[in-house]
Amino acid sequence: xxxxxxxxxxxxxxxxLLCLVRIEKFEEIISIIASVSTVIFSILILFLPNxxxxxxxxxxxxxxxxxxxxxxxTMTVIFxxxxxxxxxxxxxxxxxxxxxxxLFAFSMFFSVSVNNLGLVWVGIEATTVTSALLVAVENDxxxxxxxxxxxxxxxxxxxxxxxxxxxxxxxxxxLDISKLLTVNxxxxxxxxxxxxxxxxxxxxxxxxxxxxxxxxxxGKAPAPVSAIFSGVLLPVALxxxxxxxxxxxxxxxxxxxxxxxxxxxIIAASLMAIQTxxxxxxxxxxxxxxxxxxxxxxxxxxxxxxxxxLIISHAFAKSSTFFLSGNLLSRYKxxxxxxxxxxxxxxxxxxxxxxxxAMAITGMPPFGTFFGEIMIILVLLSVxxxxxxxxxxxxxxxxxxxxxxxxxxxxxxxxxxxxMDRKRIGTLIPIIDTxxxxxxxxxxxxIGKVIK
Numbered sequence: 001x002x003x004x005x006x007x008x009x010x011x012x013x014x015x016x017l018l019c020l021v022r023i024e025k026f027e028e029i030i031s032i033i034a035s036v037s038t039v040i041f042s043i044l045i046l047f048l049p050n051x052x053x054x055x056x057x058x059x060x061x062x063x064x065x066x067x068x069x070x071x072x073x074t075m076t077v078i079f080x081x082x083x084x085x086x087x088x089x090x091x092x093x094x095x096x097x098x099x100x101x102x103l104f105a106f107s108m109f110f111s112v113s114v115n116n117l118g119l120v121w122v123g124i125e126a127t128t129v130t131s132a133l134l135v136a137v138e139n140d141x142x143x144x145x146x147x148x149x150x151x152x153x154x155x156x157x158x159x160x161x162x163x164x165x166x167x168x169x170x171x172x173x174x175l176d177i178s179k180l181l182t183v184n185x186x187x188x189x190x191x192x193x194x195x196x197x198x199x200x201x202x203x204x205x206x207x208x209x210x211x212x213x214x215x216x217x218x219g220k221a222p223a224p225v226s227a228i229f230s231g232v233l234l235p236v237a238l239x240x241x242x243x244x245x246x247x248x249x250x251x252x253x254x255x256x257x258x259x260x261x262x263x264x265x266i267i268a269a270s271l272m273a274i275q276t277x278x279x280x281x282x283x284x285x286x287x288x289x290x291x292x293x294x295x296x297x298x299x300x301x302x303x304x305x306x307x308x309x310l311i312i313s314h315a316f317a318k319s320s321t322f323f324l325s326g327n328l329l330s331r332y333k334x335x336x337x338x339x340x341x342x343x344x345x346x347x348x349x350x351x352x353x354x355x356x357x358a359m360a361i362t363g364m365p366p367f368g369t370f371f372g373e374i375m376i377i378l379v380l381l382s383v384x385x386x387x388x389x390x391x392x393x394x395x396x397x398x399x400x401x402x403x404x405x406x407x408x409x410x411x412x413x414x415x416x417x418x419x420m421d422r423k424r425i426g427t428l429i430p431i432i433d434t435x436x437x438x439x440x441x442x443x444x445x446x447i448g449k450v451i452k
Contacts (some may be wrong), residue, residue: 006056007041008066009109012073016102019095027095028081031102035077038070038105042384047449052178056114059448061308065112065239069310070252071436072231073105076430078225079323082425086330087222091139096257104228108236111158117165117175120240123160124204125382127233128154135221146213146220153213157203160196160291161240167193180247194248195256197241198407204237206287207294208264215271218283219335223326225251226279230286235311238293242307245297257298264291265392269399277335278328281406282321285361289314289369295392296300296376305448306375312447313368313440317360320433327426328410342415349427351411353434358407360437362400368440 015034019027021280043116046067059219060067084094105131111123136147169175171185171190203210217287218226247255268288275281289310296307327350332340343351360367381389440447 001055002051002053003172004041004048005056005113007043008038008045008070009106009113011035011037011041012102012106012109016099016106019099019102022095027098031077031098032074032081034102035070035074035105038109039067039074042067042070052115054375055115056113057177058113059240060452061239062112064308064312064447064450065108065236068315069105069108069232069236070183072228073101073108074322075319075433076224076231077101077229078425079227079326079429083222083224083323083326083330084396086326087138089135089139091133097134099132099136100134101228102136104233106130108232109444111236112239115177115179117168117180117240117243120177120243121161121165124237124240125155125158125163126199127204127236128158131225131229131233134225135217137225138220143220146216150213150217153210154204157200157210159200160203161200164193164200164244166198177243180243183247190248191250191253194244194250194253197244198253198257198260201237201240201244202260202294204324205234205241205294206264206290207260207418208267208291211264211267211287214287215280215283218286218322219277219280223322223324223329226283227319227322227323230283230322231315234290235293235315238290238297238311241294242297245300254298254300257294261291261294261296261298262388262392264294265399266395269395269402272399272402275402275406276324276337278337278340278406278410279322279325279335280319281337281403282325282361285321285399285403286314286318286398288317289361290375292376292396295380298373299376300381301379303376305444305451306372306379308372308447308451309368309375309440309444310372313372314361314439316433316440317357317367317369319347319439320353320430320437321357321361323426323430323433324350324357327430337410340410341413343411345415349431353427353430354407355411356434357430357437358403360434362403363396364400366441368444369437369443371444410449 011034018030046063107123107126136143141414167189171187206214265288268284274285293307296303362370362374
């Protein structure tokens with residue numbers, strides 16, 4: 001029976017290994033088959049009983065994460081089949097790109113499925129190893145520099161999370177998640193270990209103050225890589241924080257996470273207001289959404305459901321946004337907001353999908369992000385003075401205005417030139433993702449039931 005729960009891992013791993021076969025376009029075909037298979041398997045797992053054994057721990061939280069990863073992974077693979085031809089001198093052959101992409105997905109499935117914090121750490125470290133070269137695919141000096149910065153900063157964070165595992169083990173005598181969730185007695189060093197875990201894994205999730213790799217990587221990585229980073233890699237890192245918060249019944253640890261979430265939203269929204277590069281603008285938007293998710297995680301209760309509504313809807317909308325940024329870059333040959341004009345006239349499908357995505361990632365109804373943020377804000381109102389909630393909402397408003405004003409300027413400004421919209425996959429995949437971002441709202445009761 002337990003073999004069914006590892007099928008997404010198996011499919012992505014087999015897909016990775018088969019990419020080594022030297023047959024024309026075989027790596028594309030096998031990667032599509034592998035990724036679509038993970039979607040089928042993740043839907044199956046969603047309706048299976050929860051499992052906890054020596055290796056696996058899958059409850060509703062894990063199941064939702066697996067399904068979200070599989071869907072964004074599939075969209076990324078399919079979009080990559082048309083996008084890679086726009087990279088003139090890639091760092092390595094196409095089959096190695098798909099090899100790394102499939103291994104990247106495997107490491108994320110692994111991270112949210114295992115029953116041991118040490119193995120979660122291994123899985124999240126593996127996401128760094130498998131994704132680092134993907135950032136440098138375009139093989140220019142700036143992308144390679146961004147790759148090194150990513151490796152150094154994220155690895156530093158994971159050193160902190162490794163030390164946190166040592167402290168958690170010393171405090172509780174175990175790293176098994178199933179046991180940690182039932183531990184009643186622990187030593188005084190558990191809070192220190194938990195707060196270090198929040199900082200360490202928060203580095204990978206783009207949480208202030210160790211977020212600085214995020215805009216650089218998103219600014220230089222190819223569009224499909226940015227999409228899967230923002231869509232699901234950062235939430236996978238948040239998954240580790242969720243587990244730590246769950247087994248640490250100490251109020252000031254949650255307060256610590258709440259403060260970091262607040263600071264992340266404030267810093268990200270402020271930086272969005274001054275951005276002149278649209279990919280960095282989208283990157284700081286991701287940071288703002290991860291800050292909101294961390295606030296919800298720290299509050300728990302009803303806000304915890306809001307966190308998953310936010311994460312899922314954001315995963316689809318933000319991956320769509322980065323796919324579209326690839327369309328823009330391939331046509332306009334610039335990342336500067338002021339130099340991208342008249343998208344509505346020249347690339348209508350890209351323009352209007354991007355318009356809806358900008359609304360989605362900044363929490364406008366009817367997108368799931370709006371309902372997720374509202375659920376978090378309502379709980380925040382019940383536990384903190386109204387002034388703190390108003391402060392948070394004011395920065396969310398700043399992020400909303402900054403994003404939609406800049407995107408609207410690119411879309412509706414006047415421009416001379418012929419139509420140059422991408423066709424078929426290049427515009428269809430972002431549209432599907434955007435529809436998914438809205439469709440999440442119909443599954444809110446089901447998601448709430450699953451993660452209980």
